Amino acid sequence: MTDSSNSVHSTLVDNLNNKSATIGVVGLGYVGLPLVLRYSEVGYQVIGIDVDQSKVDQLNDGQSYIEHIAAERIEKAVSNGTEATTEFARASEADALIMCVPTPLNRYREPDLSFVTQTMDSLVPYLREGQIVSLESTTYPGTTEEELLPRIESRDLVVGQNIFLVYSPEREDPGNPDFDTRSIPKVCGGHTRACLETGIALYQSAIDHVVPVSSTKVAEMTKLLENIHRAVNIGLVNEMKIVADKMGINIHEVIEAAKTKPFGFTPYYPGPGLGGHCIPIDPFYLTWKAREYDLNTRFIELAGEVNTAMPRWVISKTMDALNDSGKALNQAKVLVLGIAYKKNVDDMRESPSVVLMEMLEEKGAIVSYSDPHVPTFPKLRAHHFELDSVKLTANSIADYDAVLLATDHDAFDYQMIRDNAKIVIDTRGKYAAEPGKNIVNA
Numbered sequence: 001m002t003d004s005s006n007s008v009h010s011t012l013v014d015n016l017n018n019k020s021a022t023i024g025v026v027g028l029g030y031v032g033l034p035l036v037l038r039y040s041e042v043g044y045q046v047i048g049i050d051v052d053q054s055k056v057d058q059l060n061d062g063q064s065y066i067e068h069i070a071a072e073r074i075e076k077a078v079s080n081g082t083e084a085t086t087e088f089a090r091a092s093e094a095d096a097l098i099m100c101v102p103t104p105l106n107r108y109r110e111p112d113l114s115f116v117t118q119t120m121d122s123l124v125p126y127l128r129e130g131q132i133v134s135l136e137s138t139t140y141p142g143t144t145e146e147e148l149l150p151r152i153e154s155r156d157l158v159v160g161q162n163i164f165l166v167y168s169p170e171r172e173d174p175g176n177p178d179f180d181t182r183s184i185p186k187v188c189g190g191h192t193r194a195c196l197e198t199g200i201a202l203y204q205s206a207i208d209h210v211v212p213v214s215s216t217k218v219a220e221m222t223k224l225l226e227n228i229h230r231a232v233n234i235g236l237v238n239e240m241k242i243v244a245d246k247m248g249i250n251i252h253e254v255i256e257a258a259k260t261k262p263f264g265f266t267p268y269y270p271g272p273g274l275g276g277h278c279i280p281i282d283p284f285y286l287t288w289k290a291r292e293y294d295l296n297t298r299f300i301e302l303a304g305e306v307n308t309a310m311p312r313w314v315i316s317k318t319m320d321a322l323n324d325s326g327k328a329l330n331q332a333k334v335l336v337l338g339i340a341y342k343k344n345v346d347d348m349r350e351s352p353s354v355v356l357m358e359m360l361e362e363k364g365a366i367v368s369y370s371d372p373h374v375p376t377f378p379k380l381r382a383h384h385f386e387l388d389s390v391k392l393t394a395n396s397i398a399d400y401d402a403v404l405l406a407t408d409h410d411a412f413d414y415q416m417i418r419d420n421a422k423i424v425i426d427t428r429g430k431y432a433a434e435p436g437k438n439i440v441n442a
Contacts, residue, residue, distance in 0.1 A: 008129060009161075009194050012198055016096065016198070016202050019205060022093055023044045023046045023047070023096050023202075024046075024048075025048050025049070026049045026119055027050060027099060028048045028050040028055050028084060029066075029100065030174050031172050033066060034180070035181060036048045036084075037077050037181075038207075040077035041076075041077070046083075047084075049087070059074060066174075066346070067373055068174060068344075090126075094131065097131060098134045099120070099135045101119050102115045102137070105284055110288050111139065116143070117147055117151075120152075121151065125155075127155050127163065130163070131164070132164040132165070132166065132198045134166045134167070134199060136170040137170070138224070138281070141220040141224070141286075142220070143167075144220065148165060160191060160195055168203060171185075171226075172184075175347075181206070186207040186211065187223070188203060189212070189214065189220075190216065200212060221286075224282050224285060227282040228283045232299065233268040235303030235306040238270045238307060240254075250435075250441070252433075252441075253433075271428060272311055272353070272427040272428075273307060273308070273310040273314075273356075274350070275342060275349070283297075283301075312359070315356065318404060321402065321425060322423065330363060332402060333368070333402075334367055334400060335397070336353055336367065336369040337371070338369075338409050338412075339371045339377070340373050340407050344373070344410055345373060346373040352406065353406040353407055368387065372412075392413065398421070402424075422438060425442045426440065426442060427442045
């Protein structure tokens with residue numbers, strides 16, 4: 001680097017280390033909002049940017065729109081000067097811009113980077129010398145270099161000299177009481193050595209442990225490996241569940257026995273399908289990119305096929321259970337318990353419960369749901385039901401032909417459900433230890 005480049009780099013690193021830098025977080029969802037609060041809590045000035053005016057208004061009013069994030073934390077951040085805005089021009093005020101936007105799949109199950117590229121295009125006019133840009137959205141190896149780098153340098157800026165670029169994958173686990181933004185180690189890869197040093201300075205004041213890697217591609221692949229590891233093992237245990245079911249074996253009892261082995265085994269649990277923004281999506285990012293290298297990721301794709309097929313298997317078990325009771329699924333009243341993708345949160349991203357509801361409705365069932373964390377079915381990009389959560393009582397449960405347990409929230413009274421339901425389709429193994437006549441393991 002030239003002397004002037006060294007000066008830009010050292011000034012930015014110093015400002016990040018002494019917390020005089022302003023942090024901009026772009027995308028204020030399940031990843032971005034915790035970052036906003038964490039940076040505010042450790043003493044930075046923070047600007048949050050989002051295209052959703054309602055989110056911006058709620059944040060500026062000190063309100064929370066994510067259940068597990070307390071409004072008190074937002075109120076404190078606002079009182080400390082944190083602002084939210086829909087104006088991308090405010091990005092010029094930030095010394096660091098952290099992008100936390102969705103990376104879904106399109107209808108052909110191919111990567112949809114439109115949120116990343118459109119957000120970057122909105123930021124480009126306001127980029128300046130002495131900034132760092134960090135992408136946290138999950139994506140395929142090469143995205144940072146192929147999509148962000150040329151857009152940034154179109155401003156006559158030179159990445160690694162007077163502006164800096166890193167990839168640092170998000171690792172949020174909504175509702176997990178054991179880990180939070182601060183305590184989850186942060187992987188960071190830079191486009192150049194100076195970029196990496198700046199990225200470390202960006203994150204080390206807010207995160208307990210920063211894990212540097214040699215490039216943005218390594219960081220991008222790290223995130224995919226983490227989630228593909230889970231997807232493949234969940235696919236394995238889901239397939240084992242189907243085999244065990246045919247053999248009359250309780251898969252949950254098998255897992256409990258297997259996990260007593262103190263080495264060489266990690267328990268994974270079957271379910272009605274994969275949910276959340278990462279596990280159902282990330283494998284397809286790698287399989288798509290691998291085709292560019294004439295590679296077929298057969299193992300990963302097979303796991304994806306198994307997991308994608310689980311909702312159909314659950315519906316089949318539901319149909320069989322109703323048939324055994326002399327009832328057809330067509331016109332049967334079915335109550336789906338839990339529509340968030342995981343227990344004890346309000347996060348609906350890629351929830352298999354929604355897929356189950358659609359399949360039930362397609363087969364003529366009259367579908368309702370109950371979820372204490374989601375009082376009204378939200379307006380999702382791909383799915384919508386005009387429904388409110390049913391209050392669970394002995395009478396309301398008894399009114400349904402079948403109750404399908406899709407998400408095992410702790411707030412459910414499982415004994416009351418069991419005592420009053422005609423049939424319970426249990427996809428989570430809540431009744432595995434004490435199966436009853438009205439319990440169907442699925």
